[in-house]
Structures are given as structure tokens and as C-alpha cells.
Amino acid sequence: MSGQFVDDERFDGLYLNVANTTRGIEPLLDTVFSFLRRKTDFLAGPNGQGSEVAIAKVNEVLQKHVDIYEQATNNRNVKSSPKKKPTSKTKEVKKQTKKQPAAVAAPKPEEDGVIELGDGGFDISNAPDSVDTPKPAAAAVSSPPPAKKEEAKPPPVESSTAVAPTIEKTEDGKLVPSIGNGSSVEGKYFWTQTLPEVTVTVPLPEHTRARDLTVVIAKQKLKVGLKSQKDAMIVDAPLTRAIICDDSFWTIEDGNHLVINLQKSNQMEWWDAICEGDPMIDVTKVEPETSQLGDLEGDTRQTVEKMMFDQRQKALGLPTSEEQKKWDIIEKFKKSHPDMDFSNAKIT
Numbered sequence: 453m454s455g456q457f458v459d460d461e462r463f464d465g466l467y468l469n470v471a472n473t474t475r476g477i478e479p480l481l482d483t484v485f486s487f488l489r490r491k492t493d494f495l496a497g498p499n500g501q502g503s504e505v506a507i508a509k510v511n512e513v514l515q516k517h518v519d520i521y522e523q524a525t526n527n528r529n530v531k532s533s534p535k536k537k538p539t540s541k542t543k544e545v546k547k548q549t550k551k552q553p554a555a556v557a558a559p560k561p562e563e564d565g566v567i568e569l570g571d572g573g574f575d576i577s578n579a580p581d582s583v584d585t586p587k588p589a590a591a592a593v594s595s596p597p598p599a600k601k602e603e604a605k606p607p608p609v610e611s612s613t614a615v616a617p618t619i620e621k622t623e624d625g626k627l628v629p630s631i632g633n634g635s636s637v638e639g640k641y642f643w644t645q646t647l648p649e650v651t652v653t654v655p656l657p658e659h660t661r662a663r664d665l666t667v668v669i670a671k672q673k674l675k676v677g678l679k680s681q682k683d684a685m686i687v688d689a690p691l692t693r694a695i696i697c698d699d700s701f702w703t704i705e706d707g708n709h710l711v712i713n714l715q716k717s718n719q720m721e722w723w724d725a726i727c728e729g730d731p732m733i734d735v736t737k738v739e740p741e742t743s744q745l746g747d748l749e750g751d752t753r754q755t756v757e758k759m760m761f762d763q764r765q766k767a768l769g770l771p772t773s774e775e776q777k778k779w780d781i782i783e784k785f786k787k788s789h790p791d792m793d794f795s796n797a798k799i800t
């Protein structure tokens with residue numbers, strides 16, 4: 453039963469976010485065992501057999517993954533090393549390598565998605581440096597390799613503008629919401645939203661890693677920048693609405709995009725902009741996904757349907773549901789008092 457989770461990648465995003473927050477292997481493990489201690493009876497052992505059983509289970513699972521790692525490492529070494537008949541010279545070389553393993557051992561290539569632990573702490577970037585490490589040796593032999601290296605790194609502007617939404621304006625100067633009910637801020641980011649959350653995507657230089665960034669998510673402020681450019685932050689402004697900090701997080705995708713997920717404090721309203729001073733969209737033209745409406749229940753669904761109705765009415769220049777209720781009460785009162793003259797009455 454547990455074997456199906458050995459290579460399960462569904463929770464990678466969650467753990468990458470935890471790794472980015474904890475910044476260390478021991479704090480990361482503390483979060484795991486803290487959950488088991490506070491929310492489960494794992495440390496008590498099955499049927500109260502004691503913590504020794506829990507420790508044995510942890511060691512068993514750890515040893516299982518050590519075996520998987522060593523087997524995968526051995527398979528890579530077998531595939532990468534050519535099969536040659538041993539000669540007297542190669543035997544001498546093998547003896548020397550056994551005596552001096554540190555001097556001869558080649559660096560192991562990184563794997564995509566593996567968290568790298570070094571002097572700077574965790575690095576959750578998916579862009580490994582090992583792709584570029586063998587190229588200097590080839591460059592010393594001939595000149596073509598530098599040209600190949602340039603082709604492999606397209607300008608970050610091209611990769612970011614390919615996914616940025618187009619911008620259209622309404623008659624009153626506001627922006628028409630793009631697909632995803634958001635828009636873009638030129639030179640900074642583009643964003644989308646649903647009722648519960650906002651997603652902000654910031655284009656970055658190629659091969660940017662988490663340790664290269666400064667990201668601050670506060671209740672009513674957002675700050676994003678490169679540590680190499682401290683005097684020129686990409687985003688540094690108050691948010692137009694409050695957010696839930698504990699449920700908001702960020703991650704790096706493809707080594708060239710920062711994706712920030714902000715959970716709205718008020719999950720029953722559409723945002724017209726992310727930061728104060730940014731161009732605003734016309735929220736009356738927001739088009740929520742109809743497929744999500746069927747998933748809502750009770751009061752939540754009624755509130756969303758009311759919002760959608762009011763937005764359509766405003767767009768058509770017609771009264772909203774609240775305004776319509778007032779007019780219905782007035783009309784009912786007029787019918788109940790036909791002897792009264794309302795021709796000169798000012799009703800707002």
C-alpha cells in the first residue's frame with residue numbers, strides 16, 4: 453500500500469514551499485514530526501506499544517529510500533561508464549583512485565526538482581547548474597560551443613511576453629480583464645484571480661534561484677526583487693486588498709518565473725488591481741468560471757449568483773438587486789395608497 457507513494461510527485465509543490473520557508477533540513481524534518489506529534493498518535497505506537505516502534509518505523513522508511521537512492525545512483529554510474537576490458541594501466545589507475553577518492557571523484561549531476569543543500573541553505577530552483585558545467589572543457593578545444601550556449605539561453609523577455617495577457621481598455625479608461633480575470637503591469641508582472649485567491653507571475657532572468665530573490669508577503673504589502681539589484685525592486689507597494697499571509701506562498705517555475713499565490717481575506721469580491729497605483733480592471737466585465745458555480749453550496753452560491761447578477765445589471769445600466777428591491781417596495785406602497793400623489797416626490 454505504501455509503495456505507491458514512494459515516487460509520488462503530487463506533493464512536491466507543498467514540500468518545496470515548506471523547504472523554502474524552513475531553510476534547513478532539520479527545521480524541515482521538525483515540521484513533519486511536529487505534525488505527527490500534535491495531530492496523530494504515531495509516537496505512541498500501534499496499540500500503545502511505545503515510541504520505540506515509531507522510531508523503528510522511521511528508520512525502516514528512511515533505509516528504504518536510502519536503498520532506492522543508492523540503486524538509482526549505481527544505475528546512472530553503470531550507464532555513464534563505457535565498458536572496456538581492464539588492462540594493466542587501468543588496474544594501476546583504479547588502485548590510485550582507491551587511495552585518493554576525493555581527488556578523482558567527479559561531481560554528481562543534479563536531478564531536476566531536487567533541493568540542493570549548501571552553505572546558503574535550501575535552493576528550490578528546478579534549473580540545475582550541472583547542465584553548464586561540462587561546457588568549459590569543450591570551449592577550450594574549439595570555438596563553436598559558446599554559440600551553442602547562447603542558443604540554449606533565450607532572452608528572458610521572450611519567454612515572459614509569450615504568456616503575458618493582451619491589454620484592452622473600456623470607454624472609461626479601465627482595463628478589460630484578460631483570460632483569468634486579471635491583467636498585466638508592464639515591466640513587472642501579470643496576474644489572474646478567482647474569488648478565493650490571486651496568482652501573480654513575475655518574469656525573472658533565466659536560472660534564477662530562490663536564494664537570489666527577496667520576497668516579502670505581508671497582509672497589505674508585497675515586495676519582490678533580486679538581491680543583486682537591491683536598489684531597484686520589481687514590486688514594492690501596498691496591496692489594494694488585505695490577504696491571509698499564512699495561506700499565501702511563492703515558488704519558482706522553470707527557473708525564470710516567480711509565481712505568488714495570495715489568499716484573499718474577503719473571498720466574495722473581485723480585485724481591480726494588485727498594488728495601489730497599478731492600472732485597474734473593470735470588475736463588471738469579470739467572467740467567473742460557470743463550472744465552479746455548481747461546486748458552491750448554500751449561502752456562498754447565493755452570494756456569488758447575486759454578485760454576478762449585479763455586475764450584469766451595472767454593465768447594462770439597469771438597477772442592481774438591492775435597488776430593484778427598493779423600487780418594488782415603493783411600487784407596492786403606491787398601489788396601497790392610490791389617493792396619494794407621487795408625481796413630485798424625489799425618490800433615491
